[in-house]
Amino acid sequence: MSRDQIYSLPQTRIGDFTFDDAVADVFPDMIARSVPGYSSILSMIEQLASRFIRPGTNVYDLGCSLGAATMLMRGRAPATSRIYAIDNSPAMVARLKEQIGSEPNRCDVVVQEADICDTPMSNASFVVMNLTLQFVSIEKRTELIQTIYDSLIPGGAMLLSEKIRFDEHDQNLLMVDLHHDFKLAHGYSELEIAQKRTALENRLLPESIDEHTVRLRDAGFRCVAPWFQCFNFASILAVKMEPAGPGTELSK
């Protein structure tokens, strides 16, 4: 695995962070050393795939990067389901297309270079947005979450992982600081951390768990369960409930 050294030398002008060839080349190392709990989240995506993916349905990995979640889900998905792995970074999509082929007795994987905000979705049993919504402009997030909700079959689920912010000032500072310590402990220098922070400033827009929860509930998800948090990263499972059976009280 190539080591991420993108921000190791001083830069005179730090441009906005982009998912270009340089990032795609080192992405597995970058994300493992930058996101506390990334490997745990991936292994839970695999577990959830077994539970939620239904035969004959679609699965969406939105902002799939190099397809880490897609590969794990494919191992658990019925052969009659289909995974759409979507990303708008040509560098990520090219690498994933090279790697993924058809495998006997495994479901199809369709890799698409597209903006997830313009992607039609339907008949979905499981939708994953692992650290992607944070890069979508805030004005477009509500419509995107609604599109996902509408595309899900009853009983289908969405997993949303995000970098988060905290309303309480001291708590926010503490979590940002602990994330900083995490990066130092994983071999990044103060310079690398500072330069990447500048690059991400206008690109990665974190919201609070409450803001995410309210948006998910407003879209129609009745079960919204934050299930993971480590410092300023969190993951939420949202389930579209089956319609209530005859005689069952609907409690909203």
Ligand SMILES: C[S@@+](CC[C@H](N)C(=O)[O-])C[C@H]1O[C@@H](n2cnc3c(N)ncnc32)[C@H](O)[C@@H]1O
């Ligand atoms: C942090 S990475 C996601 C990591 C990946 N989901 C995983 O589990 O390894 C964010 C990805 O989202 C993609 N992305 C950001 N905005 C997007 C958009 N509007 N449409 C499609 N992909 C997007 C980026 O190109 C990048 O590959």
Ligand SMILES: O=C(O)C(=O)C[C@]1(C(=O)O)C=C[C@@H](O)C=C1
């Ligand atoms: O390095 C950071 O501070 C991050 O926020 C990590 C993060 C992310 O959350 O998406 C940022 C960009 C890279 O894609 C990998 C990880």
